[in-house]
Amino acid sequence: MKRIAVLTTGGDAPGMNAAIRAVVRCATAHKLEVIGVFRGWRGLINEELKVLDHRSVSGIINLGGTILKTGRCPEFQTKEGQDRAYQTVKKYAIDGLIVIGGNGSFTAAHEFGNKYNIPCIGIPASIDNDINGIDVTIGSDTAINTALNAIDNIRDTATSMERIFVVEVMGRGCGYIALAVALAGGCEDVIIPERKLNLEAMCHDIVQGNISGKLSWIIVVAEGAGKAEDIAQKITDMTSFETRAIVLGHVQRGGRPTAISRDLALRLSQVAVDSLLKGEKDKAVGISCGRVIMVDFETAIKKKELKIEEWYNLLKILT
Ligand code: F6P
DSSP states (O other), X not given: OOEEEEEEOSSOOTTHHHHHHHHHHHHHHTTOEEEEETTTHHHHHTTOEEEEOGGXXXXXXXXXXXXXXXOOOGGXXXXXXXXXXXXXXXXXXXXXXXXXXXXXXXXXXXXXXXXXXXXEEEEEBOTTOOOTTSSOOBTHHHHHHHHHHHHHHHHHHHHHHTOEEEEEEOOSSOOHXXXXXXXXTTOSEEEOTTSOOOHHHHXXXXXXXXXXXXXOEEEEEEGGGOOHHHHHHHHHHHHOXXXXXXXXXXXXXXXXXXXXXXXXXXXXXXXXXXXXXXXXXXXXXXXXXXXXXXXXXXXXXXXXXXXXXXXXXXXXXXX
C-alpha cells in the first residue's frame, strides 16, 4: 500500500478535522502518501483531490466543520456516479479509502468498496451517534454539550417565568441527542422517534404537576419525532398553559470539538490507518466499553440499539 485517500461525507461533525489531521500524520509516519478528497463522494466523482502532507493539516485540531468540505451526494447512488468515482481511484492509484462520516457514509462505502474491490475503512463522525455496534461517534459529545448549554439558558426563563418550553434538537432517525441532553439537562420529558408519544399522558402530568406546584417544564423533541411548534401548540390546546417552541438547528453541528470528540478522533484515526495497512477492509473503527474495536460496515449501518426504556424511566424518576 503506497497511497490512500481520505474524505469526509454527510453532515459535518465537530472533530472531523482532528480526524483528518491524525489520518494524514499517522499515514505519513508509515511513509504512505495521502490524498485529500474534497466535497465527499462528489469530489471523488469530479477528481477534486489534493495531496496532504504533515504541514497541510496544521492548526485544525480545534476547528469544527471539515477542511475537506462535505456534502450529501445523490449522484454517488447511481451506477454512473460510482463508475466515475472508481475511475478516479484507478487513475490516481489509490490503494485504500478512509471515509469519515456517519451512517449514510458507511452505507455508501460498504457498497462502493465491495462493488469495485477497494479497501474502505470508516471513521465514525456524526453528531447523531447513529452507528451501531460502537459506543459513540466523533462529534456527538460536542453537539450534546452545545445543546445542553442552550437548554441550561432556557431553564432560566422557564423557571423565572414559569413556562413550558418545547426544544427541538437534531436527530432525524435517532433520538440519542434528545435523550442524552434531556437527561443531562434535567428536562421533564423527551420525545424521540424510537418511542411512541402519548401526548395525553404528558399533558396530564403537566396539569397534575401544576396543581402540586411544578410550574415550569422543558420537553426535548428529536426532529424526527415531530416539530416543536406543533407539539407546543397541542400542549397549549390540551392544557391551556402558555408554551414556547425553540428549534436549536445547526448550531448543534458547529463549534470547537470537545476533548472527548478530539481524543476519539485521534485514537480512531490511528487505528483506521493501521488497519488499512494490515489489509482490513469494509469495516468501521470504534470504541465499545472503553476498547477500540472494528465493526463490519454491514453491522455498523444497522439501526443502533439504544436502551431507550431504561433511559426514559430514569428521566421520569428524576423529574
Ligand atoms: O448530520 C446529521 C444531521 O445533523 C441530522 O441530525 C439532521 O437531521 C441532518 O443532519 C440535517 O441535515 P442537513 O444539514 O443536510 O439539513
